Amino acid sequence: MNGGGRTLQWSGLLLLWGTLLPALVALLVVLAPAGLSTLASLFRRSLIGSALMALIIGGAGLILARPMMLLFYGQAYEAAVPPLKVLAGGSIFVFCTWILHSAAIAMNLDRRLVGTTAIGLVANIALNIAFIPSRGITGAAWATVIAEAVTVTLLYLQVHRRLAAAGPSS
Numbered sequence: 001m002n003g004g005g006r007t008l009q010w011s012g013l014l015l016l017w018g019t020l021l022p023a024l025v026a027l028l029v030v031l032a033p034a035g036l037s038t039l040a041s042l043f044r045r046s047l048i049g050s051a052l053m054a055l056i057i058g059g060a061g062l063i064l065a066r067p068m069m070l071l072f073y074g075q076a077y078e079a080a081v082p083p084l085k086v087l088a089g090g091s092i093f094v095f096c097t098w099i100l101h102s103a104a105i106a107m108n109l110d111r112r113l114v115g116t117t118a119i120g121l122v123a124n125i126a127l128n129i130a131f132i133p134s135r136g137i138t139g140a141a142w143a144t145v146i147a148e149a150v151t152v153t154l155l156y157l158q159v160h161r162r163l164a165a166a167g168p169s170s
Contacts, residue, residue: 058091
């Protein structure tokens with residue numbers, strides 16, 4: 001199988017995971033009226049599960065970045081290994097963002113979600129401007145990971161604050 005076919009297989013796996021996320025959003029929205037404590041429990045379990053999955057997949061990506069790149073695309077793409085490692089290491093932020101987006105939507109934090117996304121976008125653009133001239137494509141990867149970390153931190157604080165304000169008996 002050629003590199004394009006293998007890439008399609010990996011894309012299919014990520015697409016499958018992506019189709020499960022709307023189901024999680026729906027579940028969170030359905031549970032929201034039952035009380036924020038029920039939602040908080042599902043949120044915590046989902047966030048931990050997603051972080052663990054990211055550690056496994058991201059860890060595998062870190063370890064296998066070079067062999068996979070060379071196997072799928074050949075020596076011509078070896079320069080893509082460092083940015084791939086950076087992005088694989090930052091996958092924990094992407095995976096957690098998915099859960100945090102679902103929780104924010106379920107808790108009617110839509111406006112804050114849009115604001116947080118805008119802050120992440122501005123951070124990514126600013127970091128790209130700062131990092132790309134000196135670090136090239138790896139700098140772009142670092143900019144993306146750092147911007148995702150900013151977004152995750154802001155979203156987590158907002159969701160956590162909403163859950164804490166509701167108290168343990170909601």
